[in-house]
Amino acid sequence: MEPILPISGYCVSxxxxxxxxxxxxxxxxxxxxxxxxxxxxxxxxxxxxILSGEYAxxxxxxxxxxxxxxxxxxxxxxxxxxxxxxxxxxxLSIQVHPGEEYASRVENDFEKSESWYILDCDEGAYVVAGxxxxxxxxxxxxxxxxxxxxYIRKVPVxxxxxxxxxxxxxxxxxxxxxxxxxxxxxxITYRLYDYGRGRELHLEKxxxxxxxxxQPEVRHFEPGSRPAAGASVREAxxxxxxxxxxxxxxxxxxxxxxxxxxxxxxxxxxAVVETAEGRYQMNHxxxxxxxxxxxxxxxxxxxxxxxxxxxx
Numbered sequence: 292m293e294p295i296l297p298i299s300g301y302c303v304s305x306x307x308x309x310x311x312x313x314x315x316x317x318x319x320x321x322x323x324x325x326x327x328x329x330x331x332x333x334x335x336x337x338x339x340x341i342l343s344g345e346y347a348x349x350x351x352x353x354x355x356x357x358x359x360x361x362x363x364x365x366x367x368x369x370x371x372x373x374x375x376x377x378x379x380x381x382x383l384s385i386q387v388h389p390g391e392e393y394a395s396r397v398e399n400d401f402e403k404s405e406s407w408y409i410l411d412c413d414e415g416a417y418v419v420a421g422x423x424x425x426x427x428x429x430x431x432x433x434x435x436x437x438x439x440x441x442y443i444r445k446v447p448v449x450x451x452x453x454x455x456x457x458x459x460x461x462x463x464x465x466x467x468x469x470x471x472x473x474x475x476x477x478x479i480t481y482r483l484y485d486y487g488r489g490r491e492l493h494l495e496k497x498x499x500x501x502x503x504x505x506q507p508e509v510r511h512f513e514p515g516s517r518p519a520a521g522a523s524v525r526e527a528x529x530x531x532x533x534x535x536x537x538x539x540x541x542x543x544x545x546x547x548x549x550x551x552x553x554x555x556x557x558x559x560x561x562a563v564v565e566t567a568e569g570r571y572q573m574n575h576x577x578x579x580x581x582x583x584x585x586x587x588x589x590x591x592x593x594x595x596x597x598x599x600x601x602x603x
């Protein structure tokens with residue numbers, strides 16, 4: 292199967308920014324900003340469409356049903372690791388996601404754990420990740436009366452940082468940044484605080500799943516770092532539901548053909564993906580899916596790639 296070029300799906304948000312649209316030369320609706328851009332999703336109601344080729348116009352979920360073996364190989368799942376941009380001008384709501392057991396039992400859904408790679412941000416940027424106290428009842432009271440901000444843990448971040456946010460951790464992407472989110476299959480969010488924006492809160496379910504003992508894991512990958520030749524591959528995230536590598540390419544990289552579907556996103560520079568089926572341009576911020584049955588593949592360019600896949 293040839294590589295898949297998913298169509299980016301843009302969502303207007305009250306906290307949305309303009310970093311991604313400026314990079315891509317896209318104009319959002321007048322007076323609005325895109326806050327979320329889904330790059331890869333086979334999740335219900337948000338599944339990405341395919342840009343070109345034999346399956347142009349179909350969704351990724353439809354393609355999984357039609358060509359599961361070629362696309363996903365031995366992976367029994369009918370989903371893909373989620374990849375999306377968060378373009379934040381303002382702070383996102385303070386929230387929490389459920390783990391697999393709760394999501395399955397209560398929501399008929401999947402766990403939602405996620406990670407954020409910081410492509411760009413202002414000086415002094417931060418994310419909310421965890422709490423400064425572990426007293427769940429005190430946190431519940433603070434959420435109910437709108438004072439939970441005093442107990443949130445603000446973690447400073449800069450370009451090249453990678454933050455792991457497991458299910459159950461209180462968190463929020465901070466203002467003035469562009470982040471790429473890679474995460475597990477689920478899509479359930481419980482909002483605990485929203486800075487007075489008037490949107491619905493989900494305190495009961497949110498505190499069912501909140502684990503205030505969880506603390507963030509942050510790793511830094513210096514922007515612009517490249518080997519003298521070839522490519523370097525470094526582990527960024529290893530989670531039971533999704534994995535991410537940082538791939539810094541000086542000139543050329545040949546992904547290992549291990550029979551799994553790979554999602555490649557260019558987070559620095561541009562690249563060309565060459566396979567037996569042809570050449571596929573992957574410009575800065577764009578994504579290409581490599582099916583499991585690929586015969587050969589080379590990624591060429593001076594760039595940094597985030598490579599995501601589902602472990603099974």
